[in-house]
Amino acid sequence: MAGGLLQIHDPLKPRGHAVGIDLGTTNSLVAAVIDGKPRAFAVDEDGSLLLPSVVHYAPDGSVIVGARARERAEKEPTSTIASVKRFMGKGPEDAETKALGAYRFAKGGSVVRFQVKGGPPVTPIEVSAEILRTLKRRAEAALTGKVEQAVITVPAYFDDAQRQATRDAGRLAGLEVLRLLNEPTAAALAYGLDKGSQGRFAVYDLGGGTFDISILELVEGVFQVKSTGGDSALGGDDFDRAIAARFLEAHGLTSPDAAAVTELLAAARTAKETLTHQETTQLSALGKSFPVGRAEMEAWIGPLLQRTGVACRRALKDAGTTREELDGVILVGGSTRVLAVRKFVAQLFGKEPLRDIDPDQVVALGAAVQADLLTNRERQDEVLLLDVIPLSLGLETMGGVAEKLVPRNSAIPTAAAQVFTTFQDGQNALDVHVVQGERELVTDNRSLARFRLTGIPPMPAGMARVEVRFEVNADGILSVSARELSTGVSQAITVKPTHGLTDEEIERMLLDSIEHAEEDVHVRLLREQQVDADRILHDARKQLATFPDLLPEDERREVEAAIARVAGLRDSATDSQALADAIKALDDLSRPFVERIMNRAVGTLLEGRRVEDV
Amino acid sequence: MRCWNCQSEVGAGDVCPVCGKVQPVAPGTTLFDVLGLPRGVDVDKAELERAYRERSLRLHPDRTGKDDARERRLSLERTALLNEAYKTLRAPEPRAFYLLKLHGMDLMRDAARAITVPSNVLEEVLELREQLDSARSAGDDELVNTLSDRVRVQSAAVLSTAQSALRRLERNAGDAGAKNEASQALARLRYHHRFLEAAEGSDEEAP
Numbered sequence: 036m037a038g039g040l041l042q043i044h045d046p047l048k049p050r051g052h053a054v055g056i057d058l059g060t061t062n063s064l065v066a067a068v069i070d071g072k073p074r075a076f077a078v079d080e081d082g083s084l085l086l087p088s089v090v091h092y093a094p095d096g097s098v099i100v101g102a103r104a105r106e107r108a109e110k111e112p113t114s115t116i117a118s119v120k121r122f123m124g125k126g127p128e129d130a131e132t133k134a135l136g137a138y139r140f141a142k143g144g145s146v147v148r149f150q151v152k153g154g155p156p157v158t159p160i161e162v163s164a165e166i167l168r169t170l171k172r173r174a175e176a177a178l179t180g181k182v183e184q185a186v187i188t189v190p191a192y193f194d195d196a197q198r199q200a201t202r203d204a205g206r207l208a209g210l211e212v213l214r215l216l217n218e219p220t221a222a223a224l225a226y227g228l229d230k231g232s233q234g235r236f237a238v239y240d241l242g243g244g245t246f247d248i249s250i251l252e253l254v255e256g257v258f259q260v261k262s263t264g265g266d267s268a269l270g271g272d273d274f275d276r277a278i279a280a281r282f283l284e285a286h287g288l289t290s291p292d293a294a295a296v297t298e299l300l301a302a303a304r305t306a307k308e309t310l311t312h313q314e315t316t317q318l319s320a321l322g323k324s325f326p327v328g329r330a331e332m333e334a335w336i337g338p339l340l341q342r343t344g345v346a347c348r349r350a351l352k353d354a355g356t357t358r359e360e361l362d363g364v365i366l367v368g369g370s371t372r373v374l375a376v377r378k379f380v381a382q383l384f385g386k387e388p389l390r391d392i393d394p395d396q397v398v399a400l401g402a403a404v405q406a407d408l409l410t411n412r413e414r415q416d417e418v419l420l421l422d423v424i425p426l427s428l429g430l431e432t433m434g435g436v437a438e439k440l441v442p443r444n445s446a447i448p449t450a451a452a453q454v455f456t457t458f459q460d461g462q463n464a465l466d467v468h469v470v471q472g473e474r475e476l477v478t479d480n481r482s483l484a485r486f487r488l489t490g491i492p493p494m495p496a497g498m499a500r501v502e503v504r505f506e507v508n509a510d511g512i513l514s515v516s517a518r519e520l521s522t523g524v525s526q527a528i529t530v531k532p533t534h535g536l537t538d539e540e541i542e543r544m545l546l547d548s549i550e551h552a553e554e555d556v557h558v559r560l561l562r563e564q565q566v567d568a569d570r571i572l573h574d575a576r577k578q579l580a581t582f583p584d585l586l587p588e589d590e591r592r593e594v595e596a597a598i599a600r601v602a603g604l605r606d607s608a609t610d611s612q613a614l615a616d617a618i619k620a621l622d623d624l625s626r627p628f629v630e631r632i633m634n635r636a637v638g639t640l641l642e643g644r645r646v647e648d649v
Numbered sequence: 650m651r652c653w654n655c656q657s658e659v660g661a662g663d664v665c666p667v668c669g670k671v672q673p674v675a676p677g678t679t680l681f682d683v684l685g686l687p688r689g690v691d692v693d694k695a696e697l698e699r700a701y702r703e704r705s706l707r708l709h710p711d712r713t714g715k716d717d718a719r720e721r722r723l724s725l726e727r728t729a730l731l732n733e734a735y736k737t738l739r740a741p742e743p744r745a746f747y748l749l750k751l752h753g754m755d756l757m758r759d760a761a762r763a764i765t766v767p768s769n770v771l772e773e774v775l776e777l778r779e780q781l782d783s784a785r786s787a788g789d790d791e792l793v794n795t796l797s798d799r800v801r802v803q804s805a806a807v808l809s810t811a812q813s814a815l816r817r818l819e820r821n822a823g824d825a826g827a828k829n830e831a832s833q834a835l836a837r838l839r840y841h842h843r844f845l846e847a848a849e850g851s852d853e854e855a856p
Contacts, residue, residue: 254698254702255702256702256706257702257705257706259702408711409711419705419706419709419711419712420711421705421709445732445736446732446735446736447732448710448725448728448729448732449729449732449733450726450729450730450733506725506729508710508725509709509710509711
């Protein structure tokens with residue numbers, strides 16, 4: 036295969052295959068470009084291309100990912116984490132955290148931590164890393180080679196904290212994250228390159244938990260994102276909730292428990308899916324039934340769709356274009372299967388949306404294309420992707436007002452600087468608060484980080500000039516630096532993320548997971564050998580007691596010694612290999628003895644007695 | 650200037666013509682230089698888009714050496730500057746503010762305080778804001794739209810005044826009258842902007 040040879044000689048691609056990963060709220064996929072075409076791999080145990088983004092923590096400490104994990108959600112709702120993407124980069128007090136699901140959260144800290152069985156609380160980053168690890172393993176199996184680099188997609192509307200969290204999850208899973216790619220951009224990339232076309236596209240991406248709208252333009256090999264918008268807390272899961280709410284209302288249920296909510300949401304989801312090919316259906320849950328019609332559901336989710344419409348109109352305006360100037364509308368995300376959504380989009384943009392590529396796969400395929408563009412030197416000249424920052428970045432100023440430094444939809448990479456001064460004589464420190472969002476007041480925006488500039492030389496008030504510089508890289512991730520202009524002294528800033536993990540925390544988790552991975556394998560092997568030991572000890576002792584006459588004295592001593600050795604190692608061994616060796620020795624020694632027993636059993640059978648009676 | 654990598658003469662180019670490495674930004678480079686466009690009030694939009702694409706292909710971190718830390722750094726800086734130039738020069742208003750800044754008057758910064766806006770302009774702005782607030786609290790979207798439209802029409806006229814003053818200033822940098830006129834007009838435009846932002850804000854919050 037040409038691709039294989041190239042990778043060996045290509046200095047840009049020193050580390051195996053580069054894949055594209057769609058880390059979705061509901062499902063996740065992995066894809067790679069093979070022989071010039073992107074292809075998604077089977078990732079779940081049943082051969083499905085979609086890995087349900089569900090992680091189950093079992094009481095014995097093992098972790099299950101995918102459909103098998105989802106099956107356990109009903110019985111073990113608190114130890115089975117679904118839609119973890121919604122918690123990425125969130126703090127424990129975020130309103131959304133409390134509204135979501137039946138989870139139990141560990142108290143304290145700046146990051147959400149789920150209390151699960153079989154181990155200490157886990158952060159959304161660790162849960163996501165489990166999903167990524169599974170995808171990585173399956174891709175390695177499909178490609179029969181190592182996978183160490185990936186382009187991971189994120190909703191365009193993800194803020195800095197959510198992006199950081201996604202990147203950290205990648206690192207934790209042992210992946211070098213080549214790029215965080217906005218999902219709608221990835222979808223357009225999959226379409227754009229396939230068709231080799233020029234033009235202006237809108238990408239309407241409604242997933243399980245997020246909504247994104249992007250306006251892109253492909254001209255002369257440059258794929259330029261003109262604008263992007265959306266809602267990071269709106270998706271198909273909200274349709275399920277809207278349906279479930281009507282069910283509860285109709286049956287007068289006010290405070291269902293966690294298990295009931297899980298069951299009801301699953302049933303609501305089935306009803307929603309059935310309504311894509313049927314006019315009516317029955318929602319059955321909690322031993323009750325509830326009729327739902329397509330038109331009714333459309334009415335219930337109408338307000339949610341209207342919310343997407345507002346974002347679409349704003350994105351068109353930000354891009355300086357109109358719906359008439361669009362060459363196509365691309366649908367992405369499983370929730371665009373809902374007929375009401377398609378109807379709404381066609382009406383909103385005045386044209387039928389494109390659906391040539393499976394909306395479930397299109398994002399992963401686009402990510403694979405970008406991974407190939409970034410690592411395959413042969414393709415370096417094909418298409419350049421120019422993305423934008425989705426939300427404005429700013430600083431808190433006097434009176435709690437947010438001052439925007441980098442407005443939303445600025446092309447990335449980008450940089451901006453702001454000069455601060457001191458307001459007291461001799462002031463030697465300055466507090467800086469970085470926020471992201473479009474609102475005027477700091478409290479209405481998202482707090483990204485707070486830090487303190489120290490070591491400002493003593494000067495009269497208003498004389499010091501501290502320049503704070505923002506830099507946003509091609510992943511849309513922010514870094515901050517500061518310099519005192521009059522002295523030229525640079526400031527080392529430790530940015531403590533408001534909701535996220537520090538580099539040290541990630542590093543520690545990474546080390547822990549590697550140690551644990553080795554430890555886990557070890558423990559599992561030893562446990563398997565202990566089970567084997569129990570079986571062979573039981574058999575050998577029984578045989579010795581039942582057929583003492585079949586074993587000459589010298590052989591008997593040898594077998595007894597071997598039994599003692601296995602029994603001793605079974606309880607004391609930390610090395611599975613030593614126990615395995617002892618088991619094999621006992622097995623070999625007792626083989627002639629067992630043969631004699633078998634012979635006698637056959638003989639007894641011939642005498643008309645049953646083996647079991649012996 | 651000489652290339653930091655191979656010492657060849659690079660002139661004002663953004664990449665070395667010999668070894669192809671991205672070069673640091675020369676002092677005194679304007680955003681017009683960054684895009685290779687003639688400095689002025691008016692810009693050929695098609696030419697601007699073409700220049701932006703062409704330079705992105707040459708300078709973007711995805712396209713330049715990934716192994717060389719210095720080139721990576723320069724590529725990031727150059728691309729950030731290119732993006733700033735694109736954003737600033739694409740639309741006539743930020744372009745006008747930038748030209749005035751090149752003449753030493755940065756209205757986005759401290760200099761704004763140095764401008765005395767005539768009291769009748771301030772009164773007009775305050776009255777508009779009051780009308781907007783009451784229209785908003787009454788939920789009268791139509792009135793909000795009417796007020797916004799009125800401000801947009803005024804903005805267009807004010808921008809055109811600023812532009813003709815800037816054209817004179819570009820021909821003769823010593824024309825203090827032109828500079829003052831451009832400053833006054835653009836300071837007024839800032840008030841209009843804030844008004845429109847506030848008006849749109851109320852629009853977005855409506856369900």
